[in-house]
Amino acid sequence: MGSRREAREIAVQTLYALCLDSNEFSHDSADRSKHITEKISQIIDFNNKSFSNSQNEFCTFLVNNTYQNLESIDDLITKFSEHWDLRRISIMDKCVLRMAIMEMRFTDIPGKIIINEAIEIAKEFCGEKSGKFINGILDAVMHSKD
Numbered sequence: 001m002g003s004r005r006e007a008r009e010i011a012v013q014t015l016y017a018l019c020l021d022s023n024e025f026s027h028d029s030a031d032r033s034k035h036i037t038e039k040i041s042q043i044i045d046f047n048n049k050s051f052s053n054s055q056n057e058f059c060t061f062l063v064n065n066t067y068q069n070l071e072s073i074d075d076l077i078t079k080f081s082e083h084w085d086l087r088r089i090s091i092m093d094k095c096v097l098r099m100a101i102m103e104m105r106f107t108d109i110p111g112k113i114i115i116n117e118a119i120e121i122a123k124e125f126c127g128e129k130s131g132k133f134i135n136g137i138l139d140a141v142m143h144s145k146d
Contacts, residue, residue, distance in 0.1 A: 005117060007055045008099065011062035012121055013043045015095040018067070036063050066102040073101045080140040092126045093134060100138050111142035 017039055044051055077097050078086050100118035104111055115138045122130040
């Protein structure tokens with residue numbers, strides 16, 4: 001498994017943990033960044049991983065930027081998930097979708113690579129059916145002109 005895949009997996013798990021966390025984020029971005037950094041560290045420890053600086057930076061980038069753009073990302077999920085209310089999508093599926101859409105919108109990583117990574121992560125954490133669902137939404141987002 002590649003180092004970026006491991007960083008993405010930790011990022012998805014961190015996003016999931018943050019969704020379940022009862023502590024609301026402060027509007028102060030420094031507090032939010034500190035909370036995210038602490039949560040990433042907890043998830044890395046829980047998974048008994050050792051991360052390089054570049055993996056840690058990439059993971060932090062994914063989580064921070066996903067949270068900073070959550071509203072616009074959720075708007076895209078809502079737009080392209082026909083007949084599915086955002087509240088009906090499982091938390092883990094949303095975390096995978098959110099991170100992948102953030103990568104599509106705010107990095108120069110090719111969309112096909114992002115989709116493939118998201119599908120593989122979804123298969124591991126969400127199940128086979130989730131991979132198909134996520135593929136459909138991400139493909140639509142990738143081909144949209146928004």
